[in-house]
Amino acid sequence: MPDFAPAAAEIFVLIMACVVLLADLFVGARLRAISFTLSLLTLGGAAAITFLSMDGQTVLTFNNMYVDDLFADFLKLLLYVSVAMMLIYSRDYLRVRNLEKGEFYLLVLFATLGMMVMISANHFLTLYLGLELMTLSFYALVALDRDSVRATEAAMKYFVLGALASGLLLYGMSMIYGATGTLEISGVARAIEQHAANKIVLVFGLVFLISGIAFKLGVVPFHMWIPDVYHGAPTAITLFIGSAPKLAAFAMAMRLLVFGLVDLSEHWQNMLMIMAVLSIALGNLAAIAQTNLKRMLAYSAISHMGFILLGLLSGIIAGDRSFALNAYSAALFYTVAYVLMSLAAFGMILLMSRAGFEAEELDDFKGLNKRSPWFALMMLIVMLSMAGVPFFVGFFAKFWVLQAVVIAGYLWLAVFAVLLSLVGAFYYLRVIKLMYFDAPLDTAPLEASFDMRALLSVNGLAIALFGLMPGMLMSFCAFVLQQSL
Amino acid sequence: MSSYPLLSLAIWLPIAGSLLVLATGSDRNAALARLIALATALLSFLITIPLYTGFDIGTSEMQFVEIVSWIQRFNIHYHLGVDGISVLFILLNSFITLIVVIAGWKVIEEKVAQYMAAFLIMSGLMNGIFAALDAVLFYVFFESSLIPMYLIIGIWGGPNRVYAAIKFFLYTLLGSLLMLVALLYLFMESGGSFNILDWHDAKLALTPQILLFLAFLVAFAVKVPMWPVHTWLPDAHVEAPTGGSVVLAAIMLKLGAYGLLRFSLPIAPDASHALSGMMITLSLIAVIYIGFVALVQTDMKKLVAYSSISHMGFVTLGFFVFNSLGVEGALVQMISHGFISGAMFLCIGVLYDRMHSRRIADYGGVVNTMPKFAAFFMLFAMANAGLPATSGFVGEFMVVLGAVQANFWLGFAAATTLILGAAYTLWMYKRVVFGEIANPQVAQLQDISAREFLFLSLLAICVLGFGIYPLPLAEVMHASVEELLRHVAISKL
Numbered sequence: 001m002p003d004f005a006p007a008a009a010e011i012f013v014l015i016m017a018c019v020v021l022l023a024d025l026f027v028g029a030r031l032r033a034i035s036f037t038l039s040l041l042t043l044g045g046a047a048a049i050t051f052l053s054m055d056g057q058t059v060l061t062f063n064n065m066y067v068d069d070l071f072a073d074f075l076k077l078l079l080y081v082s083v084a085m086m087l088i089y090s091r092d093y094l095r096v097r098n099l100e101k102g103e104f105y106l107l108v109l110f111a112t113l114g115m116m117v118m119i120s121a122n123h124f125l126t127l128y129l130g131l132e133l134m135t136l137s138f139y140a141l142v143a144l145d146r147d148s149v150r151a152t153e154a155a156m157k158y159f160v161l162g163a164l165a166s167g168l169l170l171y172g173m174s175m176i177y178g179a180t181g182t183l184e185i186s187g188v189a190r191a192i193e194q195h196a197a198n199k200i201v202l203v204f205g206l207v208f209l210i211s212g213i214a215f216k217l218g219v220v221p222f223h224m225w226i227p228d229v230y231h232g233a234p235t236a237i238t239l240f241i242g243s244a245p246k247l248a249a250f251a252m253a254m255r256l257l258v259f260g261l262v263d264l265s266e267h268w269q270n271m272l273m274i275m276a277v278l279s280i281a282l283g284n285l286a287a288i289a290q291t292n293l294k295r296m297l298a299y300s301a302i303s304h305m306g307f308i309l310l311g312l313l314s315g316i317i318a319g320d321r322s323f324a325l326n327a328y329s330a331a332l333f334y335t336v337a338y339v340l341m342s343l344a345a346f347g348m349i350l351l352m353s354r355a356g357f358e359a360e361e362l363d364d365f366k367g368l369n370k371r372s373p374w375f376a377l378m379m380l381i382v383m384l385s386m387a388g389v390p391f392f393v394g395f396f397a398k399f400w401v402l403q404a405v406v407i408a409g410y411l412w413l414a415v416f417a418v419l420l421s422l423v424g425a426f427y428y429l430r431v432i433k434l435m436y437f438d439a440p441l442d443t444a445p446l447e448a449s450f451d452m453r454a455l456l457s458v459n460g461l462a463i464a465l466f467g468l469m470p471g472m473l474m475s476f477c478a479f480v481l482q483q484s485l
Numbered sequence: 486m487s488s489y490p491l492l493s494l495a496i497w498l499p500i501a502g503s504l505l506v507l508a509t510g511s512d513r514n515a516a517l518a519r520l521i522a523l524a525t526a527l528l529s530f531l532i533t534i535p536l537y538t539g540f541d542i543g544t545s546e547m548q549f550v551e552i553v554s555w556i557q558r559f560n561i562h563y564h565l566g567v568d569g570i571s572v573l574f575i576l577l578n579s580f581i582t583l584i585v586v587i588a589g590w591k592v593i594e595e596k597v598a599q600y601m602a603a604f605l606i607m608s609g610l611m612n613g614i615f616a617a618l619d620a621v622l623f624y625v626f627f628e629s630s631l632i633p634m635y636l637i638i639g640i641w642g643g644p645n646r647v648y649a650a651i652k653f654f655l656y657t658l659l660g661s662l663l664m665l666v667a668l669l670y671l672f673m674e675s676g677g678s679f680n681i682l683d684w685h686d687a688k689l690a691l692t693p694q695i696l697l698f699l700a701f702l703v704a705f706a707v708k709v710p711m712w713p714v715h716t717w718l719p720d721a722h723v724e725a726p727t728g729g730s731v732v733l734a735a736i737m738l739k740l741g742a743y744g745l746l747r748f749s750l751p752i753a754p755d756a757s758h759a760l761s762g763m764m765i766t767l768s769l770i771a772v773i774y775i776g777f778v779a780l781v782q783t784d785m786k787k788l789v790a791y792s793s794i795s796h797m798g799f800v801t802l803g804f805f806v807f808n809s810l811g812v813e814g815a816l817v818q819m820i821s822h823g824f825i826s827g828a829m830f831l832c833i834g835v836l837y838d839r840m841h842s843r844r845i846a847d848y849g850g851v852v853n854t855m856p857k858f859a860a861f862f863m864l865f866a867m868a869n870a871g872l873p874a875t876s877g878f879v880g881e882f883m884v885v886l887g888a889v890q891a892n893f894w895l896g897f898a899a900a901t902t903l904i905l906g907a908a909y910t911l912w913m914y915k916r917v918v919f920g921e922i923a924n925p926q927v928a929q930l931q932d933i934s935a936r937e938f939l940f941l942s943l944l945a946i947c948v949l950g951f952g953i954y955p956l957p958l959a960e961v962m963h964a965s966v967e968e969l970l971r972h973v974a975i976s977k978l
Contacts, residue, residue: 369640373510373599384632389658390625396556399621399665403559406669414669418662425658429635429651437639437647471556478558 003061006068009049009076010116016042017109024102035105036091040084042109046116047080056483064184065123071254071484072120074476075247079119082244082339083112088455089347090236092448096355099144099234107144108240111137115248121255124173124183131169131216134248135162138241142233154232161215161225169212175205176261185260192263203267209256210271216249217305220278227286230298235353235360238294239346242301243339250335253312258328258485265316272313273413279306280417284424294360296427297345300386303424304338310417311401314408325485327404329478330397336477337385337397337466344382344459351375351448351456365431367440375446375453376435378460385463387428388421392467400474490551491536492565492616495575496609499529499582503605506598515597519590522601526586529608530579536572542960545569545968547618547682555622559672561679564619569965570746570816571615573958574739577823578615580947581735582608585728587940588831592727592838593641600641604728607633611736615743620668620679623747627740628661634729634737641726649717649724656717660704667700671752685751689977691759698756701749708741711801712771715794722790723843727834730786734793734826739819742800746812746969750804754973757805764805769898771798776905780912785836785843788913789829792869795902796822802899803884806891807973812966814883817958821868821876821951828865828944832858835937836917839930845916849923854930859918861933861941866914868948870907876951 004011016038024035050073058069087108094100110133117130139162143155177183179201180191191197215222230238257268283303290296311331315324352359352368359365369376385392398421405414448456466473502525509518541548547566555563567575585604593600610633613626631654639650672679675687689697707714718738722730750757757764772795779791796818803815835858836851837843852859868875871882881903889896922928933941951958 369596369599389632390629395625395628399669402666403669403672406666407673411666411670414666415663418666419659422655422659422662426651426655429654432635433639433647433651436636437650471558474556474558 002063003059005053006059006061007066007120008053009046010113010120012049013042013046013109013113013116016045017106017113020109021102021106024105029101032095032100032102035102036087039087039105039109043080043084043087043112047077050076050080058484060122064186065126066120067122068120069484070480072251074480075119075251076116078336078339079112079115079244079247082247082343083108083240085343085347085455085459086236086240086243088451089239089343089350092452093234093236093350093353097145097234099236101144104141104144107137107141111141111240112244115244118248119251121252122185122259124177124185127185127252127255128166128170128173130248131252132166134245135166138162138237138245141237141240142229144237145234148234150232151234154229157232158225158229165212165215165222168208168215172205172208172210172212175201175208179205185255188260189262192261202261202264206261206264206267207271209261210268210275213249213253213256214275216245216252217308218302219275219305219309220282220302221275223279223282223302226302227295227298230301231292231295235294235346235349235358239343239350242297242346243342246305246335246339246342250308250332254328257312258315258324262316266319269313269316272309273410276306276309276313277413277416279303279309280420284420284427287427288423290427291362292360293349293362293365293431294346296362297342300424300427301338301342303420304334304386307398307401307417308334308338310405310413314401314404314410317408323404323407325478325482327408328485329474329481330400330404332481333474333477334397334401336473337393340459340463340466341382341385341394344378344456344463345386347452347456347459348375348379348382351446351452354444354447362431362434363441365434366438368435370440371443372446374457378456379435380432381460381463383428383431385467387425389425390467391464393463393470395467396470396474489535491532492549492567492575492612493551494532495529495536495579495612496565496616498532499525499605499609499612502526502529503602503609506602506605509598512595512597515594518598518601519586522586522605523590525605526579526583526608529605530583533576533579533612536567537576537961540567540569540572540961542569543964545964548572550618555619559621559679560677561621562619563622564680565616565622566618567616569962570969571743573816573820573961574615574736574743575612577739577820578608578611578736581732581823581827584827584831584940584943585731587936588731588834589726589728590936592834596640600637600728603633603637604732607637607732611740614740618681620671620681620684623681624661624665624668627664627744628658630737630740631657634733637729637732638721638725641729642724644724645720646724649720652717653721656707656714660707660714663700664704667697671697681747685972687752687977689753691755691978694753694756694977695759698749698753698760701744701753705741705744705749706767708744709738709797709801710741710794711767711798712775712794715771715775718794719787719790722793722830723784723786727830727837730790730830730834731827734789734830735823738793738797739823742797742804742815742819745801745804751969751972753977755976755978757973758807761805761807765802765895768798768802768805769895771795772802772899772902773905776902776909779909780905782909783845785833785845785913785917786830787843788845788909789826789833789869792829792906792909793822793826795906796826799881799884799899799902803887806887806895807970808887808890809963809966809970810883810890811887812970813959813962814880814885814887816880816962816966817876817883817951817955818880820958821880821948824944824947824951825865825868825875825877828861828941828948829869831940831944832862832865835933835941840926845913847924848917848927849920850927851918851930853922854927855932857938858933858941861945862914862918864945864948866910868952870910871903874949874952876948876955878952879955
């Protein structure tokens with residue numbers, strides 16, 4: 001009998017997903033609020049389970065296929081929070097578009113479950129299963145608005161490219177399995193450490209693994225799907241894809257590269273460096289040309305993922321691991337900060353949208369300061385934070401990552417990254433310019449529910465607050481990784 | 486010595502006040518917003534006065550120090566303190582903010598609360614820059630002070646305001662981002678400290694010193710601004726509302742020069758000596774070439790903007806002759822330029838509010854309709870030209886003396902500014918104020934109101950007061966400047 005306790009939260013979410021499915025069948029469209037509430041309760045319950053079982057111990061279960069460590073617990077808690085915020089942000093948007101179907105809640109819960117499995121995977125197959133559960137749910141979610149040509153096209157592209165990436169990942173895993181004789185991540189690490197594996201096969205497999213990870217993170221040159229999917233999907237789904245999965249993808253990168261293939265770091269760090277440089281450059285440059293805010297945020301996401309890679313690639317300096325913890329914590333902090341900012345940015349688009357009107361063009365933000373000074377301020381905070389201007393959390397995220405890069409001795413890389421952040425500042429400033437300097441095109445008052453307004457305000461203020469007092473969150477990120485590595 | 490956290494109050498009181506101002510909401514409550522802003526600005530100015538009266542002029546140590554751990558992980562502290570170099574700027578800043586609030590009282594009709602709040606926030610942030618002794622704290626204040634200025638230029642500015650605002654932001658951000666890399670490098674080299682004072686004593690080889698010096702130079706040269714990275718300033722000044730121009734000229738430009746004193750010179754003394762030739766050349770180009778550029782301007786604000794660049798060239802020149810006359814002269818020049826350039830922009834603002842034009846050609850014979858204004862404008866124009874008995878003379882004279890001490894021809898070249906400055910300022914004054922009444926609009930001008938009289942006379946008192954008796958400025962900074970120069974003279978190799 002295996003120990004089920006470490007996976008209690010996952011089991012709970014699975015059961016509740018089934019409950020939501022059945023409940024929704026019976027109450028139907030009239031009382032969708034029940035599905036909504038149940039989904040939130042599911043996340044709350046899972047959070048309680050995860051929180052109560054958070055003891056800092058690393059526990060393996062199911063024949064070492066599954067791991068419950070502080071790193072996993074921390075990411076899962078963030079995951080619940082971001083999914084819950086997504087649900088609240090997107091409720092009105094979906095309802096007025098007739099998209100608030102029972103499947104939506106079901107798919108969201110399954111995707112959440114997939115991400116939880118990815119975060120806790122200690123085995124290639126577990127990881128792969130989690131990944132597939134998540135992405136299959138996403139394919140369906142993107143196509144949720146099935147009468148929209150744009151959404152269907154985006155779902156198609158996402159599916160084809162996603163399947164390709166999964167194939168690459170699986171192929172890489174099989175190579176590594178061939179070289180080491182095990183699928184278990186800690187086993188792979190042991191085998192490589194003892195030089196029991198053929199290096200050429202390993203590096204060959206590594207290339208494919210990196211491609212798979214890069215696709216899920218959305219970094220150049222595996223970024224093609226990001227702008228199309230972000231743009232094509234209904235904004236509520238874009239919000240989902242743009243936030244929580246970054247946590248899961250980060251966990252996947254950490255599990256595979258740091259927990260599993262740390263002895264190949266000299267190889268993967270170089271690959272990550274190339275991808276980071278390309279992502280930061282292409283993301284920031286291409287974002288300038290966008291007129292659609294969702295596409296702009298998509299390219300900005302690519303550049304932010306490049307920054308996360310900067311943290312991952314600065315860990316091990318010529319075999320010296322003394323700064324590894326610092327660098328990986330920087331990447332983790334960046335991921336957390338990014339998810340917070342991304343939620344708020346897409347939340348703003350949802351706030352501005354109403355029945356029959358998508359506020360996704362940049363021009364839709366014109367004169368927001370006249371229509372609602374408060375939410376103009378919130379958007380100002382989000383944009384400046386993304387641009388990396390203090391006192392906002394985005395600044396300290398960049399600060400820490402750059403510090404890791406400088407310690408690793410890549411001064412040129414730090415200079416390159418800050419110069420392209422300057423390019424990035426331009427398009428974020430343009431949004432502020434539209435909101436504050438231009439006259440509104442549309443003077444209709446914002447129609448958003450109270451809970452959405454309140455939550456978005458809390459989200460914006462959290463970005464400012466973590467910028468004023470980043471110390472706690474920073475120490476916590478470092479502590480989490482210290483306990484788990 | 487007071488036990489109150491005066492520096493923290495100087496930073497956070499205006500910011501807290503600005504939140505109150507913002508809370509008044511829409512323009513229906515504009516009167517209330519103005520009142521709260523005035524009260525906050527006045528109070529913020531009053532609490533900075535004990536910084537001066539309680540200042541011990543006998544020491545170069547940091548005073549009014551406050552230190553609390555901020556981000557433990559990186560050993561970053563909320564570390565504030567002032568020495569003779571920085572204390573005066575906090576007073577100047579709080580004073581100018583008060584003036585700006587009074588000056589914007591009637592002129593700004595739209596989004597009054599946001600306007601007043603932006604200036605108060607900026608005032609707090611800039612006090613933070615001058616008081617910060619932790620490099621990250623300094624950087625955070627330094628960069629975040631761009632935000633309110635960006636909004637001020639962009640919302641209340643002239644027709645081309647968007648271009649000017651974005652240019653201003655990106656130009657200055659470019660500099661500060663490179664400085665961020667430099668700070669991180671110093672953090673690593675100094676063994677994990679962000680304390681600026683620790684960095685002053687850290688040993689560094691020449692090559693890193695030169696690289697650091699250049700990184701800091703980009704950040705601060707853009708702010709000063711030095712030739713050839715000055716081009717954002719005329720745009721920003723011309724488009725900014727009067728209050729924005731005043732703060733920009735009076736305080737923001739000083740941040741760059743202050744940064745050179747606080748970072749570049751003491752952290753990289755050998756590089757400073759090695760590159761002093763370049764710095765002096767750039768300064769002289771600013772003084773002489775930009776002086777000529779100012780001569781041909783047709784827009785009054787642009788003319789004063791170029792004159793600011795030229796005057797700031799004098800400041801950087803004073804720093805890099807490395808003697809106490811030069812550095813103290815440069816500091817006096819910075820303070821005095823704060824009053825004079827602020828006053829010049831306010832005078833132009835007074836005219837602009839009535840005529841809605843800044844073109845020199847649209848004016849002529851203003852003295853006939855606005856005699857009181859003409860008298861004030863005369864005083865400030867003379868001060869800008871460096872007339873003895875105004876504060877403009879003291880700094881320029883000291884810098885010229887310092888330059889002559891270093892090299893006669895250097896002093897000679899610098900002294901040409903006295904001629905150029907007089908030429909462009911007085912020629913503009915003549916065209917605008919004297920002569921026959923140029924057009925019917927000028928004939929209908931009203932002389933200055935009591936409110937305008939108030940802020941112009943406050944500035945006039947400062948300009949004349951420090952011109953006749955500059956000792957209060959010089960004695961405060963003396964010990965700190967001597968310490969700085971002693972420090973710069975010691976090689977770090």
